[in-house]
Amino acid sequence: MGFKSIRTKVSLLTLCVIIIAVMISAVLGVAVITRTGDEYARQSLRLLCETGEKNLDYYFNSVEQSVINVQAYVEADLTSLEDRELEAHLERVRGFFERTMGAANGALTYYYRIDPQVSENVEGFWYTNLDGSGFTEHEVTDIKLYDTANTDELVWFTVPKNTGRPVWLPPYVTDNLDVRVVSYNVPVYLGTEFVGVIGIEIDCSTMRNQVDNIRLYENGYAFVTDDTGNIVYHPFEDTLGNSDAMTLKAPEALMKDDGIIVYTFNGVRKEAVWKRLSNGMRLNVSVPVSETNKVSHRLMIQNILLMFVLLAVFIPVAARCSGRIVEPLRLLTSAVSKLSSDRFDFSLDYNADDEVGILTRTFRKLNEHLKLYITAVEADYRSIYYVDLDNDLAVCYRSDEKTDSGRDLDGTSGSFSEMSLWYAENRVSEADRKGFLDFLDPENIRSLLSGTSNISFRYQTSENRYEMIRIADLSKAEGRNDGMIRTVEIGISDVDRETNEELTKNHALSDALTQAKEASAAKTAFLNSMSHEIRTPMNAIIGYNNIALKDTSLSAETRGHLEKIKAAAAHLLGLINNILDMGHIESGRMTLKSEKFVLGDLLKQVNTMIGAQCSEKGIAYSCEVRGSAALTCIGDDMKLREVLINLLSNAVKYTMSPGTVSFITEETARFEDNVTLRFTVKDTGIGMDKDFIPKIFEPFSQEKNDCGGMFG
Structure with a gap:
């Protein structure tokens, strides 16, 4: 079937999916195995370090507790610092020390030493057990030979004396015994006066035995450092290049914060974890990374082998299954290709209950519905023609009309231009005949169809009925993609009822619009008439008032x-004039003087009216002029006064007593004889909603709020 067949594509796609899926699974498996192996090794490190920490801390804590018990006993027995009492005191506590x-x-x-500053004669005691046979008293160090203020x-x-606190000292070699020890020392006080020091020295060999028991894999081990990184004990001190472990430093990477640390030592990459001991030292557990990865490497190899086994099994199975799946799809694809070419000569018999079966049955139903739809659409047309524009050929698919001899037009063919001319002269009204022929001109059809898939033209027949001719492009449906419109389908349908209904609605709308315009004109005439009638008595009032x-x-x-x-009265006359202005505005004859x-005179008139309103309502009113009020301006003072009075009246209307209304006039700019004035009205009323601001200059608009009943 070739490389481009759907079966080949699906087979290759299935194969690729299987390979990718297996590879992804393998990669994820490797990642999980690596992560699991690393986490297992790290957990082992942590657990081993925590166990060693607990054992060593238990050991050091038991030593601390022994010394603290002795300290409490000694301070309770100590009553005086006189030499005789001190001697008696030492004899009394020796037994408790030994036990x-x-x-x-x-x-x-273990030792109990008295400060020479307390007694120069009583020194205390020091007991040793070097051979393990029991403690014997040993000659004490002469403290007077040292500066006890120097730590x-x-x-x-000196450290317990000067710090006043119990202290674990880093490992050191005793001067008298030449043994590396760790000591814990506490100060002794009589009240607030320093008396001496009680201490115990532990052989480092006990700590070494516990550290040596901490092992992981083949080359994982533990070692101890002080807080600055000096190695206190290392199981391989002899191989570190220096016989004195106290002068060796741990790798700098190990001095980081608590957690898993990866570092390189002597060319070996290692992982380590450390815990701080109760005596201030640090227990470190280290293991080579290569040993932690051995288990992960073994599992990864097994995973890769499993991947190849799965590929060998799934590829043949996938190839066989893809063939069974693809065949119904290939048949369905062939049917779709035929249907796109307006061919219905295909059969689809696949009826399985899978997705392809559902798709096939749905396509069969769609095909049947399409046939019914085509039949129904064609039934709406009185005539349907296939037209070859290049060859001026027209073929009638179906027609309700007959020839002059009474023969059906179905299947007849002829010149498209001649058939169009005959139809125009015999069926189309004289008024629409030219438009009909221009619409059916081949070049016009090509031009109109270049931007859309179908076009239409409505015309009136010689029998005063309305018809619609529709033209659709068939070039793409026939598989031609050269951009040229060569073949079209023409359908003629009766649209008389729809057109008459549309014309009736248009006439009704036109009549309604005419009536609305007449009503508006009558309203304007009425307002103008009433305004003229009111002006006469209003002018009389103004005249008599001027005489008075x-x-x-x-x-x-x-x-x-x-x-x-x-x-x-002047303001009321202005309002009457505004009513007349409404007519002028509607007729487009509004003018400004x-x-x-x-x-200043205008502002005085405004203040007279507004001041009276505010006084009557109990509202404080203020007017401020920033600049010269004696300006002589050119403009329509009536319109300006009306605007200002309207703004201020609204401010008074919506401000409750006691409230304030302020009116500010200020000059903001001046250029030669031109000046810009700003009028500002402020009040303490209910204000205006932000959503209403865009509508403030719309005609006949008023904000609706909960205060409508109060202010009207």
């Missing part, structure tokens, strides 16, 4: 009232 200190595991010496000398005595103001005998209070009437006016 307690002598029983301590690994004790090499670098006679450290077992000319009376020089008026009191100041009466003149003030008349001035307020004058300002209010360009007259001189004094800004």
Whole structure:
């Protein structure tokens, strides 16, 4: 079937999937094995180190407890620092020392030394057990030969004395016995006065025995360092290149924080873990990385062998199964290819209950539905034609019409241009005939179909019925992808009922629009008429008020009232003029005056009206002019006054007593004879919702809020 067959592709894909899956499994297995092996080795290191730490700490803690018990006993027995009492005191505590200190595991010496500054004659005692036969008293060191204030000398005595605390001293070689020991020393006090030191020295061999028992794999071992990295004990001291282990340093990497440490020593890569002992030293457990990886390497080899075995088993099985799976898919692919070419001569008999079977049955149903759909679509057309534009050939697939001789048009063919001309002259109304022929021009069809898959044209027949002609491109459906439109399908359908319904709706909409315009015009005329009628008495009021103001005998209070009437009447007249302006706005004849006016006079009129409103409502009102109020401006003072009064009136309306309303006029810019003024209105009222701000300049808009019932 060739390399491009679906069976070959599926087989190769299946093979690749199997190989990739096995390889991924192998890689993951190797990773898991490596991680598990590493984790197992590290857990072993931790567990071994923790066990050794507990054993050594138990040993050191038991020594500490023995010394602390003796210290408590000694301080309880000590009553005086006189020489005679000190001598008696030493005799009394010797027995307790022997019973307690002598029983301590690994004790090499124990001592109780008196500070020469307390007594020059009483020195204390020192017992040793070098051969293991029992403790015998030994000659004591003369402390008077040393500076007890210097902690670098006679450290077992000077450090407890100067620090006042119990202390474990790092391993050292005793001057008198030439033995490496570890000592624990505590100070003794009578009240607050330092008396001396009680101490015990432990042979390092006891610690060495416990450290030597810590082993892991073949070459894993433990060793002890002090807190600065000096090696206290190493099981292979003789091979470290220096016979004195006390002068050797542990690798610097081992001095890191607690945890698993990987380092290289003498060319060997190692893993180590350490724990701090109760006496301040550190127990280190180290093992070569190569030994921790042996188990992982063995498991990895087994995993790789298993991978090849699985490949050898699965590849033949996959090849056989892919053939059985692919064959129904190949048949289904062939059927889809035929259907895309408008061919229905195929058969699909695969009926298994798997996914391919479901897909095959679904495709069969889809094919049947497609046939029914094509039949139903074709039934909507009165006539269907296949047209070859290159050869001017038209073939009638199906038609409800008949020839002049009464013969069916189905299957007839002829010149496309001649058939179009005949149909236009015999069926299309004279008004739509030219448009019909232009639409069916081959070049026009190609031009229109270059941007879409189908086009249509509605026309009226000579019988005053509406028809629709639709044209669809068949070039791609026939497998041609050269970009040229060569063949099309033309269908003619009766759309008279739909068109008449659409025209009826359009006429109804047009009538409704006309009525709305007439109603709007009537409303405007009514407003204009009413405004003109109101202006006459309003002008009379203003006139008589002006006559009254000319009376020089008026009191100041009466003149003030008349001035307020004058300002209010002028504002009301302005509102009446606004109603007239509504008509002007709707007719596009709105104009603004360009007259001189004094800004201060305008502000005085505004303040007169607003001040009265605020006084009546119990609201504090303030007006501030930043700049010159004597400016002579050119503009429409009526419109400006109206805007300012509206803004301030709203502020008063929505501000409750006691509240404040402030009005600020300021000059923000000036250039030659031009000036920019800013008017600011502030109040302590309910304010405005942020969501309403974009709508503030829309006509007839008002914010709806819970205060509507209160303010109207």
